[in-house]
Amino acid sequence: MAGPGPDRPPGDATYRDLVRPLLLPSWLVIGILMVLPVALMAVYSFLTKEFRGGVIWDFTLAAYDQFFLDRGLFGDDPPRIEWTYISIFWRSIWQAGLATLLCLLIGFPTAWFIATRPARTRGLWLFLITIPYWVNLLIRTVSLRFLLRDQGPLNGALQWLGLLDSPLSIINTNLAVQIGLFYSYLPFMVLPIYAAVERYNFALSEAAADLYANRWATLREVVLPVVKPGIVAGCILVFIPSLGAFLAPDLLGGAKTFMIGSLIDEQFRGSQGNWPFGAAAAMILMSLVLIVLLIYARSQGRAPR
Amino acid sequence: MSTAVDIRDAVKRYGPVTALHGVSLTIADNEFFTLLGPSGCGKTTLLRLIAGFEEITSGEIRLFGQDIARLEPHQRPVNTVFQQYALFPHMSVIDNVAFGLKMKGVDPATRRARAGRMLEMVHLSQFADRLPAQLSGGQQQRVALARALAPQPRVLLLDEPLSALDLKLRQAMRVELKQLQEETGITFIFVTHDQEEALTMSDRIAVMSAGRVQQIGTAREIYEAPVNRFVADFIGETNLLQVTVEEVSEDRATVVLPGGHRITCPSASSSTGLHHLSIRPERLMISDDADLTATVERVVYLGTDLQVIAHLDGGQPITLRLQNAARVALPEPGQRIGLHLEEGGARLLAD
Numbered sequence: 001m002a003g004p005g006p007d008r009p010p011g012d013a014t015y016r017d018l019v020r021p022l023l024l025p026s027w028l029v030i031g032i033l034m035v036l037p038v039a040l041m042a043v044y045s046f047l048t049k050e051f052r053g054g055v056i057w058d059f060t061l062a063a064y065d066q067f068f069l070d071r072g073l074f075g076d077d078p079p080r081i082e083w084t085y086i087s088i089f090w091r092s093i094w095q096a097g098l099a100t101l102l103c104l105l106i107g108f109p110t111a112w113f114i115a116t117r118p119a120r121t122r123g124l125w126l127f128l129i130t131i132p133y134w135v136n137l138l139i140r141t142v143s144l145r146f147l148l149r150d151q152g153p154l155n156g157a158l159q160w161l162g163l164l165d166s167p168l169s170i171i172n173t174n175l176a177v178q179i180g181l182f183y184s185y186l187p188f189m190v191l192p193i194y195a196a197v198e199r200y201n202f203a204l205s206e207a208a209a210d211l212y213a214n215r216w217a218t219l220r221e222v223v224l225p226v227v228k229p230g231i232v233a234g235c236i237l238v239f240i241p242s243l244g245a246f247l248a249p250d251l252l253g254g255a256k257t258f259m260i261g262s263l264i265d266e267q268f269r270g271s272q273g274n275w276p277f278g279a280a281a282a283m284i285l286m287s288l289v290l291i292v293l294l295i296y297a298r299s300q301g302r303a304p305r
Numbered sequence: 306m307s308t309a310v311d312i313r314d315a316v317k318r319y320g321p322v323t324a325l326h327g328v329s330l331t332i333a334d335n336e337f338f339t340l341l342g343p344s345g346c347g348k349t350t351l352l353r354l355i356a357g358f359e360e361i362t363s364g365e366i367r368l369f370g371q372d373i374a375r376l377e378p379h380q381r382p383v384n385t386v387f388q389q390y391a392l393f394p395h396m397s398v399i400d401n402v403a404f405g406l407k408m409k410g411v412d413p414a415t416r417r418a419r420a421g422r423m424l425e426m427v428h429l430s431q432f433a434d435r436l437p438a439q440l441s442g443g444q445q446q447r448v449a450l451a452r453a454l455a456p457q458p459r460v461l462l463l464d465e466p467l468s469a470l471d472l473k474l475r476q477a478m479r480v481e482l483k484q485l486q487e488e489t490g491i492t493f494i495f496v497t498h499d500q501e502e503a504l505t506m507s508d509r510i511a512v513m514s515a516g517r518v519q520q521i522g523t524a525r526e527i528y529e530a531p532v533n534r535f536v537a538d539f540i541g542e543t544n545l546l547q548v549t550v551e552e553v554s555e556d557r558a559t560v561v562l563p564g565g566h567r568i569t570c571p572s573a574s575s576s577t578g579l580h581h582l583s584i585r586p587e588r589l590m591i592s593d594d595a596d597l598t599a600t601v602e603r604v605v606y607l608g609t610d611l612q613v614i615a616h617l618d619g620g621q622p623i624t625l626r627l628q629n630a631a632r633v634a635l636p637e638p639g640q641r642i643g644l645h646l647e648e649g650g651a652r653l654l655a656d
Contacts, residue, residue: 203391206358209378210385211405211456221404225395 045279063280096242099181107189115197172254180248196230315364342513405456564619588650595643
């Protein structure tokens with residue numbers, strides 16, 4: 001993204017000799033922490049599974065075949081589309097999309113509220129937002145399970161208020177998973193939007209009002225487009241981890257709320273696992289995320305920032 | 306001439322702080338009216354009350370007879386040129402200019418055509434599809450002007466629009482603004498702290514200080530007939546001398562300076578006793594036909610002018626400005642000189 005260095009053009013031989021060694025650490029980090037694991041995963045997805053976990057070094061498309069195609073119980077029927085895993089993916093995309101939308105609807109006003117407080121109290125509000133995140137996500141998700149169960153405080157309060165006659169079954173439903181996802185990732189929406197709104201020049205809103213825009217038109221025509229980078233960043237930061245989340249669906253959901261994260265998680269546990277299949281599911285998930293990002297980048301005519 | 310803006314007893318308080326103490330003024334249709342004053346005098350607050358960005362605490366604002374004091378900004382038929390321009394960074398120049406028309410519901414073809422004409426008027430047609438960030442400060446300034454003029458407001462508000470420009474551009478824009486105002490026939494209300502800007506462009510000027518209007522008049526009136534010390538001191542250079550008023554009649558007064566000199570001059574005051582006298586430095590001449598006598602301290606060479614710093618016989622400092630003409634003999638430090646005061650060069654102030 002950065003332009004050429006200030007002193008010498010990048011084509012200059014001396015410049016290259018000077019800069020290349022300095023770039024080495026970043027190449028190492030990217031190589032060891034990003035390229036290598038992804039490459040390993042890609043390779044594993046094409047290997048043959050061993051029954052007690054692990055792999056046999058025989059290259060095959062079996063994992064992808066299993067994901068997309070149904071060849072019957074004995075594997076000799078004419079192949080049909082296998083909906084089991086596609087529907088899990090679809091449910092994950094739906095849940096993650098909904099969580100992103102909810103986080104946006106709640107996160108934008110929250111971020112706006114904080115960014116428009118006097119400078120000295122903003123830090124306090126941000127601090128309050130981040131406090132719960134000092135506790136491990138696993139513990140918070142387990143706590144949510146206790147809050148949401150049939151005899152839990154939420155149902156107790158609703159019944160005490162006379163809003164319910166009998167407990168509402170929230171736990172083990174898609175709603176519980178949605179609450180978990182929303183709660184887990186809300187700050188990832190609030191913080192980038194806050195950063196964008198904090199930089200927003202409120203004279204622009206005055207200019208819009210001066211030019212006959214009412215409040216909604218000002219929001220639609222000026223505020224949202226100007227803070228859009230923050231909104232997009234927040235949506236990406238919520239959508240992607242929600243898509244692959246496994247704690248919330250695992251602890252708050254049941255069999256009917258199974259999501260990709262849990263599916264992948266399961267493939268690497270104990271003797272029931274299937275490493276190549278887990279790797280293939282992870283590769284498909286990653287491709288999906290990349291496609292979404294590329295479509296967005298293409299629609300913007302530039303790389304996402 | 307009809308009245309464009311009529312403000313009656315406008316008061317604005319922010320908690321315990323009062324920014325405007327009951328300001329009243331009337332601005333005529335087609336007038337180039339300037340609110341002039343130092344920072345914190347309330348001039349920008351007054352402009353923002355007219356635009357509707359601030360809510361008036363009490364008082365009335367009428368626009369062509371209609372009370373607009375309780376209307377939202379988007380309901381007022383006025384447009385503003387903002388100090389830092391406030392151009393929409395995500396819109397092209399032409400979309401910025403067309404924004405007001407779009408919000409008014411003008412169809413796309415018409416608004417594009419009118420925005421195009423506006424850009425032509427400010428000589429920016431070739432930049433129509435650029436983003437504001439790709440323009441220089443002076444060009445952005447002109448986009449802001451075109452954007453505010455495009456919806457054809459009846460009154461245009463300008464909040465120190467030239468203060469972010471460099472000197473040369475500022476001087477060129479003064480001429481352009483004045484021309485634009487005459488061509489469009491729109492009432493301009495211009496806020497500035499720069500007296501030169503105010504004097505060169507305005508039909509009338511309201512000098513403001515501490516949340517009050519001190520004086521309203523043409524450039525000539527406020528320069529030559531300031532009503533009080535603040536106006537005399539703020540507009541141009543002046544010598545302020547403490548004098549004793551002996552006699553006041555009609556609008557003239559006879560005053561005595563501490564050195565014993567006696568002067569009769571126009572007066573803005575009707576009481577006797579201690580007052581301030583304003584003497585413009587360029588209205589004093591070295592002459593044998595002397596009203597005052599002084600001793601020269603220093604002569605400062607300014608190119609077109611010479612500044613002579615002296616003290617009167619009573620000990621008070623006095624400065625005079627002489628044109629640097631061939632016939633002028635330079636006074637020497639220590640020399641005693643006679644000073645002739647031109648008629649109208651001195652004025653007794655109200656406070």
